[in-house]
Amino acid sequence: MNYTNWYRISMLFILAVALSSCKLGRFVVYNFADIKDYKKFPSRALVSHENKFMFDSTAHGTYPKSIKVSNKKDSVSLDWLLEHHSTVAFLIIKNDTIQYEKYFKGYNKESIIPSFSMAKSVTSILIGCAIDDGLIKSVDEPVKHYLPELEKNGFGKVTIKHLLQMTSALDFSESYFNPFSEAASFYYGRNLKREVSKLKLKGEPGQKFDYVSGNTQLLGAVLESALKGKTVTQYFQEKLWTPLEMEYDGSWSIDKKNHGTEKAFCCINARARDFAKIGRLYLNKGNWNGKQIVSRKWVEESIKADATEGGADYYKYQWWLPSANGDFMAEGILGQYIYVNPSKKMIIVRMGKDGGGVNWSDFFMALANRSDK
Template structure:
């Protein structure tokens, strides 16, 4: 390990990436670096924002592996038999899980109605009511918040368990990850406090008990690194197949593309064709998996707007330190 480069990297964290609370680097399955910043420790748990989506993708894959869901080509409405489609709304009837996983489903809103969403008691029904419309099915439209909850509802209905219960049994517990409880906010102030907290272990849920799909999970950087290593190892963890290699291959290859940002998308994972794949969340939360170098870099961060590009920073200043 190049100590001079390491010192420079840590100085950059202190001066230029002040919201980073912790970082872990794995190389060839071994911890090469683990450090915490700004009063945080290995016991801290941070809201990882949209990295939650990639965790949900894993759970959908496990549900398919175990037969709870047939395949990604199932229609969304198959899982909501009691949902009443609005008059003249036909688009929703041809939307599949794959469209949700690849961000190629249309929605009826131009500007996301965040306030109405957060004050809704039922995130899934609220989102289903916005699904469809005049947009073209198959066109990429990244929905950071209002959209993925439908997948949470599908997983809940298909398994007859909460997303957190299913995750604990089939993913978290096998990997030694603890997520203590579901969290339902009683006020805007509680939610804002949650976003800034470093000591809450949980997964946000709406008033009906359905865990959020696009945000709301708290993990440590070591937890995040374990997820990355699981995918790097083809779904194997301590000689046990947690999720099928087939699902990993499918979920981390390009299925859609955000042309404006020149970014490739898999099944709720961002894809780099040459290097690997990654999960990204607001504030610079990231699980970066370099399949060529057999490296995993995970960073947990508190939210600040307009953070510097963490992926370019990882490539330029972090990866080279641990190449040997």
């Protein structure tokens, strides 16, 4: 290797190291969210329960073996459709029994997959647990009671309910393609507390639905304040991970190694089967095998459509409501889903490398409607 080539390679290496040491650099190096991102960020561990809850399974599941696709002349198998539309894990659970479980593209039941924004729904559950525990009085409490430093930024009228319903009027860019957006700062940055302290409003709260991740990170900050020294991950372990008898260890990504803050808006890392247990908890109105983990009132309030005070009838407390038939789901940016259909006693988990060009909520509803046939 001559000196010129050696020099160029050295300079590229130094540039890469320099870039990776800052938010902009990490944005350039990582480029965009990926299902391997759990390896890129530090995290806090979640430890599986010694007694592991296992769904029953059957070799004769009630799901369609073939499906008609609009751009195909003939029907295709469910396996084919999933594999050719960027899916890495797909579970159909009905009456507590796994009817279908397949993994693709080198993934298996032990593969860790990040939740992305499905973590928003978990953060909502933990807010409900904190209210049950008396750590938070109610959703009508002002955020400033827990984050007094935000009052000077105009947050005097913002309540926890505004954050839960995405009606806070937060001035926040959700673009993950813009390295200077708040979303990029939250995802790639290493000081979430500082980023939260800079948040401001762009209007009056309680007037309009606007889905932005800053609302959920604020919920995480409220929860952390209410916990008084306990981390959000520790509370998650205590209130959900252990009681739900998770099959595997998991983790929650944080912004930095030492005294880090959980990325409440995104990054829980787990296996598909354990994500399904979050769905089972809400399918059973917060009850887990006879024990009330989170109050039934909270669960029902969380998934009941409410378009008042600027709310959207397709979204409630960090849960999406795909129809007026009582179904609901957690959703992540790369096509991560926990879909629950109470009337069919069905849970569907889909994890993907990306959305794969499929309207998954419609697909889930179609599968649910065909499950009795």
